[in-house]
Amino acid sequence: GENVExxxxxxxxxxxxxxxxxxxxxxxxxxxxxxxxxELGKGPQLIIDIRSNVGEKxxxxxxVTLNKTAKHFSLHITETQPEDSAVYxxxxxxxxxxxxxxxxxxxxxxx
Amino acid sequence: KxxxxxxxxxxxxxxxxxxxLSCSPISGxxxxxxxxxxxxxxxxxxxxxxxxxxxNKGNFPGRFSGRQFSNSRxxxxxxxxxxxxxxxxxxxxxxxxxxxxxxYFGPGTRLLVL
Numbered sequence: 001g002e003n004v005e006x007x008x009x010x011x012x013x014x015x016x017x018x019x020x021x022x023x024x025x026x027x028x029x030x031x032x033x034x035x036x037x038x039e040l041g042k043g044p045q046l047i048i049d050i051r052s053n054v055g056e057k058x059x060x061x062x063x064v065t066l067n068k069t070a071k072h073f074s075l076h077i078t079e080t081q082p083e084d085s086a087v088y089x090x091x092x093x094x095x096x097x098x099x100x101x102x103x104x105x106x107x108x109x110x111x
Numbered sequence: 112k113x114x115x116x117x118x119x120x121x122x123x124x125x126x127x128x129x130x131x132l133s134c135s136p137i138s139g140x141x142x143x144x145x146x147x148x149x150x151x152x153x154x155x156x157x158x159x160x161x162x163x164x165x166x167n168k169g170n171f172p173g174r175f176s177g178r179q180f181s182n183s184r185x186x187x188x189x190x191x192x193x194x195x196x197x198x199x200x201x202x203x204x205x206x207x208x209x210x211x212x213x214x215y216f217g218p219g220t221r222l223l224v225l
Contacts, residue, residue, distance in 0.1 A: 017115070025175065031211075032210055032211040034213070040219055041218065042117070042219050043201050043203075043216030043217050043219050044146075044201070044216045045216065046155070046213050046215075049212065049213070080202070089153075089154060093210040093211070094210065097210055098144065098156050098159060098167050098169075098210065098215065099210070100156075101153055101154040103153040103154075104153055104154075
């Protein structure tokens with residue numbers, strides 16, 4: 001089955017700087033890669049996703065890049081703000097397979 | 112639209128007991144998936160229900176079971192609880208359950224087994 005590795009497990013950045021979280025996946029058939037943000041006491045919430053026919057996608061301060069050859073994808077958050085502090089999960093799926101999640105990155109924005 | 116709701120939010124049980132958790136999906140969503148979240152194992156897929164049928168199952172023992180009702184509400188049951196079952200149990204709903212559909216998560220039920 002699919003295996004998703006996520007790094008780093010914790011990340012602290014100064015407010016206003018950029019944050020990058022990286023994931024690798026094992027199943028070359030995977031074609032859908034969402035990113036979720038989980039705040040304390042809440043369930044994960046989708047923030048951005050990308051499909052395998054696209055190399056990059058942006059939504060305001062958030063962007064995701066996908067390298068199918070290397071089987072890795074990354075989340076980029078620019079101009080970080082205190083409300084970006086949360087745990088972020090990457091995930092991957094292919095066809096009818098359900099989502100396989102990474103182990104999460106705890107992002108802390110330092111004011 | 113109301114989001115995914117889960118009840119109860121917190122639960123304390125002792126080893127050997129059983130527990131039933133409930134999930135109400137977003138109106139119009141027919142697929143409900145359940146996940147177990149623990150610090151050590153992260154988010155792990157339990158099972159998915161669509162139109163009252165279990166369509167996918169993760170790698171969990173038979174003590175974990177679920178069902179879905181005609182109104183798409185779902186319940187999961189854990190029998191003979193073990194200490195290791197302590198976790199946050201999340202349910203997520205989507206329209207048809209396709210792998211590429213956005214899954215909307217509820218706030219979870221935090222289960223503590225003593």
